[in-house]
Amino acid sequence: MLEVRNLSKFYPVRGGKRVILDGINLRLEKGQKLGILGRNGSGKSTLIRLLGGCEAPDSGTIDRGMRLSWPLAFHGGFHNSLTGLDNLRFICRIYGTTIEDKIPFVQEFSELGKYLNEPVKSYSAGMQARLAFALSMIIEFDCFLIDEIVAVGDDRFAHRCQVELFEKRADRAMIIVSHNPTYIRKHCDCAAVLLDGRLHQFDDLEEGFAFYQANQ
Amino acid sequence: MIQKRVIHALFMREILTRYGRHNIGFLWLFVDPMIFIALIGVFWQLTRGHQFSTVSTLAFAVTGYSSVHLWRSMPAQCMSAILPNSTLLYHRQVKPMDFYLSRLLLEGMGVTMATSFLIFVLAGGGWMPWPADPLQLILAWVLLAWFGAALGLLIGPLSERSALVGKIWAPISYLMFPLSGAFFLTYQLPPQVCEFMLWIPMVHGVEYMREGYFGAVVPFFYDLPYLIACNLGLTLLGLTQVRWVSRGILVE
Secondary structure (H helix, E strand, C coil), X not given: CXXXXXXXXXXXXXXXXXXXXXXXXXXXXXXXXXXXXXXXXCCHHHHHHHHHCCCCCCEEXXXXXXXXXXXXXXXXXXXXXXXXXXXXXXXXXXXXXCCHHHHHHHHHHHCCHHHHHCEXXXXXXXXHHHHXXXXXXXXXXXXXXXXXXXXXXXXXXXHHHHHHHHHCCCCCEEEEEECCHHHHHHHCCEEEEEECCEXXXXXXXXXXXXXXXXXX | CHHHHHHHHHXXXXXXXXXXXXXXXXHHHHHHHHHHXXXXXXXXXXXXXXXXXXXXXXXXXXXXXXXXXXXXXXXHHHCCCCHHHHHHHHCCCCCHHHHHHHHXXXXXXXXXXXXXXXXXXXXXXXXXXXXXXXXXXXXXXXXXXXXXXXXXXXXXXXXXXCHHHHHXXXXXXXXXXHHCCCCCCHHHCCHHHHHHHCCCHHHHHHHHHHHHHHCCCCCCCCCHHHHHHHHHHHHHHHHHHHHHHHHHCCCC
């Protein structure tokens, strides 16, 4: 179980600080799929980064009772000057798994072909998303943090994500951040809304949507 | 355990961008000091080599160059180490401290390899003597490497705080070049100058290293507790700065 208590984060701005998250509480059981709704700039990505542990909160605690992935986004998580294959090696090393047996899957899923031996900075956004997604599938996680990654892919990519993530790994928990209600409705079983630094969690998806619409 | 894994992964990653897939990049590690030492050697042989009759000119140049190389290049590698790696902070087991440690490890190993190579080739070829006391030489090397690493942990985070630090560091390190004890023997200096020089931590390391190399053929001046105290102080100061930079970091 993932449990977040009283989480706050602010960023320094000229002449003071801007509060992004103001005492957030969140619970997620194994296998639960939570969609987080919020307008641009409401702190969705900040919350995902705090959950993933890439940034430290200013106060509050995160109790990670399960293996959380890094935030899957268009960028982040890999090094731009290295090739796709070197990034694969890097990630296997820091998560302590074997390398060679993971290569065929990444080759097959990312469909990068020869580009797997080229620096990531030469990739298009779609290619980077395919690599990021493929890399996150080779490590065993109980909960995936997903930050709009599927938005950059084409239909084919969306379909393959669908199979790998939502069908083959249907038993895993997920936190998906998006301002696209259709996407959340399709993949999540509960919702939360970020509004003015506060998180409103709803066990019922439709209740969450109603709250989101009412506060648009 | 996790940190060991991360540092290993970062170490391998740094090798790739530093030296590339082509081995010529790796060769520069050796070519650079060799050109420098060849020039110094020729210069001294032509001009005032006879003044150092008691110590080998070449060994003097090798010990001088390598010590400067060691404490100068380690901080240089720590400057702006975060930005090129910042996307890797997406993995929560990766911390800014690991960037510094992996770079310090790589740099320390590189300079140590290059220096050992030079000593083996030059001493093996009969151009200069073998070290008189290898153990003391190694201990001095370790103390100088510690100094370089501690300086790196301080300069690295400071360079994130202000771009000015990076700009100022270059002239300061050039200024420290002649002051570091690499290109003189302290006992040959006038007493007042000598007293001043012994405030500089590196001088103690270089003198100790030279005594290890040449044996006590001339008087060497060093105070190991002083050097160790400076190293400890710098390390503690550096760690507070690394902590500061880790807290304030913004992942894009």
